[in-house]
Amino acid sequence: MNALLEIKGLQVRMGEQTILDGVSLHVPTGGIVTVLGSNGVGKTTLMRAVSGVYRSTAGSIHFDGSDISRWPSHRIVAAGLAQAPEGRQIFSSMTVAENLRIGAVGLSPDEQAEEQEKQLARFPILRARYRQQAGTLSGGEQQMLCIARALMCRPKLLLMDEPSLGLAPKVVRAIFDLISLIRTEGHSVLLVEQNARAALRVADYAYVMDGGRIAIEGSSTELANDARVRAAYLGGHAS
Template identity: 60%
Template sequence: MSILEVKNLDVRMGVQQILRAVNVKVEENGVVAVLGSNGVGKTTLMRAISNIYQATAGEIVFQGQNIANIGSDKVVKLGLCQAPEGRQIFSNMTVEENLILGAYHQDKAHFQEDLDRVFDLFPILKDRFQQQAGAMSGGEQQMLCIGRALMGRPKLLLLDEPSLGLAPLVIKCIFDLIVRIREAGTAILIVEQNAKAALSVADYAYIMEGGAIIMEGPADELARDNRLEAAYLGGHTHV
């Protein structure tokens, strides 16, 4: 059963059409990757799903409800949370304050339970709990960004370029944690340039170019696809 279905989604910014008839589906407890180079519309897709950007056509069906253009605040309450590109944490706040903000829409009775879950996944955040977030390393900030999203108790977690700017060992750690988050029952949609890392954890993947989906299929099949290898993976770690 699908938790998310993006159907024929268009997004226009002024006279420029950014997304063209995009169709993406995420199954319950599934991991789906959307791959493509910079500027192809991956982040626009994520922001449209989160209702940060307005769709100009199409539907975004989350748990059977069309949520297109209902407002980003309402989307979070429904259980769709995003860890945005570029680790957009509140750098002048502490780790604790960032995590509290992530739980803003949740019942306070669940706070400690959710905090313990985040600490189990990211023990470094417990060690840094009272530290200013901006003083942490890039990898630690990415963990905080994901941890803050998890404090919203997402049914679907959106991860926008979680490997961006991180060292290879940190990237491996982040993607290992993505597997654990999925195993705990949270569906995940990842947009990434790091195709090999994303395909290693995804069930299904889509390739974007020019604001449209040009290829899709099971992740393991795409990882072996000669067309993908030649165009995106040949000798490189990024699409």
């Protein structure tokens, strides 16, 4: 199995609390993998640990052949692992153009211009708002900026943490369409979502987290038909 991201027995402790307790998962090259689960089970902690924002206390994170679990976050991004984080974390007092420019880590000016053109073609609204302060954008526009900013460094793997949170249904659909599209451009995706139905539709493989561990895993179709998943996350009746 050709795994781009391979997490084994990952543990994150904060003071007395164990937030992640032995999480193992992997993302194959070219795959879309989703992590489901309700609030507070450790999904965002997992994403932060992978991006090097939090330090893991045990376990390993292998990305593209190297153990990145001790790397600082800027080195992880430079290696091709970008994240569109929870809460978008855009630079609100800076312009859309500057936000994109900051995202372009390790690109020559020519590559940067080319990549930016690609993102602006993908998100025409960002072109319209190009010189505007990012804080003045609507929620959906900020989410698009956040994704575009992460894609600016041409990542091999894109982590997305709750991209659909708080957005209008139409925008949510656009974002999930985009996730499928990103894969065809050669980016693999690890997606954390509350919207389990939509996430299972775009993903190949899914993990369900509970209490800092992986509770259930399987292919998306398996999980979509799993009685426990249906009852807990899809709002359907166990059949």
